[in-house]
Amino acid sequence: MLAYVAKRVTLAIIVIFTVIAAMFVMMHAVPGDPVRSALGPRASEAMIEAYRIKLGFDLPIWEQLLRYYGAILRGDLGQDVISGTPVLRVILSQLPDTLMLIAGAMSVAVIPGIYLGVVAASRRGGAFDRVSSVLAVSVMAVPSFVIAIYLLLIFSISLGWFPAIGAGEGVAGKLQRLVLPSIALGLAWIGYLSRILRASMLEVMAENHVRTARAFGISRRKIMHDYVLRIAILPTITVLGMGIGQMISGAVFAEIVFGRPGVGKLVYDAIANRNYPIVTGTVLVTTTFFVLIGLIADLLIAFLDPRVRNVITR
Amino acid sequence: MMKSAEPVLSVEGLSLSYDTPHGELLALRDVSLTIGRGEIVGLVGESGSGKSSLMQAILQLMPGAARVTSGRILFEGQDLVALGPDGMAELLGDRISVVFQDPMTALNPVLTIARQMIDIQHRRKESRAAKRQRAIEMLRRVRIPDVESKIDRYPHEFSGGMRQRIAIAMALMAEPALLVADEPTTALDATLEIATINLLRELQQEIGCAILFITHHLGVVAELCDRIDIMYAGELVESGPVGPVFADPRHPYTQLLFACDPAQIVETTRHLPAIGGGLPDLIDLPEGCVFAPRCPRADDVCRMQRPADHSAASSDLVRCHYPQAPRLEILP
Known part of the structure; x- marks a missing residue:
């Protein structure tokens, strides 16, 4: 098991460093000069040149990349070109809001998604199954920003139940302002999760061991929960892991539409300002987050599925 | 071996059909089968003969499209067809148990x-x-x-x-009264098969349960079972005690089936014997005897009329118009 974890962690680090390199090259291919946009139109050529050298932009790109790798290993992600604050501190100040949003979206998605998937599979072909199928496809088909705008129009503007924008103050205020963005971001995932779980449940229900359990008179409820769901949930965990990872970037639109602070909003503004260190720093943090969640999902599956666990221990 | 007058299981005139897009598939037609207390009954037939449908009906674990159209399945006097899922769940794993075919899954x-x-x-x-x-x-x-x-x-x-x-x-x-064993040794190799059969017999004698042993291995039936029931295309064509039926099978299908058993072949041959033709279409059945299209002895009566169940010297039940006819001359 330890060897497996070590192998997966190594792989994760390679992925992160590759992503950094790719992003680094892409950032430099984008037209526009970060130094000019930082110093403004009235800066003299000498000032620009001095600042360029200070930031290391005069060096060849591969050397800049190596320096960047070195800095990352020291925990230094560079400085915000505009404010001069360390990038890591800027990102960490925004990260909690985004993580809260993801947690909110997942709470919206997971329990209804699992419930709908299990019930639809147990009553395959019934009215519940059909209605939930249509609903699942609908929420997946409608773009999240459209849902976000309608949620705002209905619940904030017409009904006035929730404040329209901002992150809010205090626990109650923050939670209140978390409701609509969480629904906007999580709704489609009810659809994804329930569809995947339903298909996976039906597949497991057709397996021979379920017939064995039935032939021993074990109650249907217990069979569904202990014998079917335990196996059917495994592919769902992988998808959920990718979903959480993807949400950190998917949060951009929710943060913009709802005027929330967060990593998505941060990177959106940074791209507009050609604030390279912020962009690369954010991509680094989100990539690490994505890879980490994937790693946790894989380890969770290995823990839950003795067949995988055994292959690993061997 | 304990035996008493009342059988553990008695299937009476059971007919079962599946609703398919092409019409009603008559999977079992008027099947009657009895298992005495502590008796081991071998149920034999080729793929598609209705063995599995009969097993599923006895366990009431039928697929959704299946329907019992007539007959009863009496287990210790209780009709399983009328019992419903909750009543059946009470019996399964307690009075009736199953061993399925594939131990890997x-x-x-x-x-x-x-x-x-x-x-x-x-x-x-x-x-x-x-x-x-x-x-x-x-x-x-x-x-x-x-x-x-x-x-x-x-x-x-x-x-x-x-x-x-x-x-x-x-x-x-749970020490059940009836064990249904669905080809429990088919997935095993020959030495394991013998060991498993011996173990099953030993436990059966200790517990005293009856066994319905579903197989297509005739050698296992001869070795293990008290009775043999032979199915063909959804009908029970012959039934009787193992010794007499093996010595003098009465139904032409049984005779051909025994002749095709590789274990019966004495001389070296390049060709394994087979019964010509194939199973009839269970949606559109032949008018007369279901085996008539493949039977070497079939005449106009066979092709026009469904045979009744007769008893013959060695068999308790033979579904053939000519149960007393001389054995077929089967050429290798």
Whole structure:
């Protein structure tokens, strides 16, 4: 098991460093000069040149990349070109809001998604199954920003139940302002999760061991929960892991539409300002987050599925 | 062997059909079968003969499209067809148990053997420790070595033969009155097959349960069973005690089937014998006897009229117009 974890962690680090390199090259291919946009139109050529050298932009790109790798290993992600604050501190100040949003979206998605998937599979072909199928496809088909705008129009503007924008103050205020963005971001995932779980449940229900359990008179409820769901949930965990990872970037639109602070909003503004260190720093943090969640999902599956666990221990 | 007048299981005139997009598929037609207390009955037939449909009907684990159109299945005097799912769930795993064909997939892959063997004792009001102890004792009886340490393992950590012994242990733990064994040795190799058959017979004698042994291996039937029932295309064509039926089969299909058993071939041959033709279409059945299209002796009566069930010297039941006719001359 330890060897497996070590192998997966190594792989994760390679992925992160590759992503950094790719992003680094892409950032430099984008037209526009970060130094000019930082110093403004009235800066003299000498000032620009001095600042360029200070930031290391005069060096060849591969050397800049190596320096960047070195800095990352020291925990230094560079400085915000505009404010001069360390990038890591800027990102960490925004990260909690985004993580809260993801947690909110997942709470919206997971329990209804699992419930709908299990019930639809147990009553395959019934009215519940059909209605939930249509609903699942609908929420997946409608773009999240459209849902976000309608949620705002209905619940904030017409009904006035929730404040329209901002992150809010205090626990109650923050939670209140978390409701609509969480629904906007999580709704489609009810659809994804329930569809995947339903298909996976039906597949497991057709397996021979379920017939064995039935032939021993074990109650249907217990069979569904202990014998079917335990196996059917495994592919769902992988998808959920990718979903959480993807949400950190998917949060951009929710943060913009709802005027929330967060990593998505941060990177959106940074791209507009050609604030390279912020962009690369954010991509680094989100990539690490994505890879980490994937790693946790894989380890969770290995823990839950003795067949995988055994292959690993061997 | 205990035997009493009242049979454990008595299938009476059972007909079962499946609704298919092409029409009603008559999977079982007027099947009658009796299993006495403590008796081992071998149910034989080729693929598509209705063995599995009959087994599913007895266990009431039929697919959704299946429908019993007539007949009864009496288990200890209780009609299983009329019982409903809850009543059936009470009997399954208690009075009636099953061992399924494929030991590699019959057990849950993510639960330990201990957990599964505790779960199937759900009717007992006892502590988990007591249930676990009973499971350990039962696994010892099927000769799983080193049970205490192995019981907490998962199915994939056991070999096929061991898994089938675990499945047998699970099925017999409740000491049922009837064990349905659906080709329990087909997936095993020859030496394991013999060992499993011997184990099954030994436990059957200790527990005194009746066994419905579904197989297409005639040698196993001759070795293990008291009676043999032969199915063809959804009908029971011949039924009787093993000795007499093997000595003098009365139905032409039984005669041909026995002649095709590779174990019966004495001389070296390049061609295995086979019965010409194929199974009839169960949606559009022939008018007369269902075996007439393949029967070497079929005449106009056979092709026009459905035969009734007759008894003959060696068999209790022969579904043929000519139960007393001389044996077929079967050329190799």
